[in-house]
Amino acid sequence: MNVEIIGLWAGSVWNALNDANGNLGVKGLKKATKLKEKEIYAALGWLAREGKVNVEEAETDVNVSLI
Numbered sequence: 001m002n003v004e005i006i007g008l009w010a011g012s013v014w015n016a017l018n019d020a021n022g023n024l025g026v027k028g029l030k031k032a033t034k035l036k037e038k039e040i041y042a043a044l045g046w047l048a049r050e051g052k053v054n055v056e057e058a059e060t061d062v063n064v065s066l067i
Contacts (some may be wrong), residue, residue: 013040
């Protein structure tokens with residue numbers, strides 16, 4: 001898998017979060033970005049490494065917010 005592709009996924013996830021006032025669950029990100037769950041998690045890893053998102057586990061989903 002090409003690192004540039006993961007960067008594009010990260011951009012899509014960041015834009016979806018930004019459009020949603022900075023807070024969505026993974027289910028919401030799937031709907032907003034049309035990415036597969038594994039692609040979202042790769043993008044979240046990228047964004048977390050850059051210090052751009054906070055990821056918290058909830059009972060039925062994983063909540064993601066912009067920092």
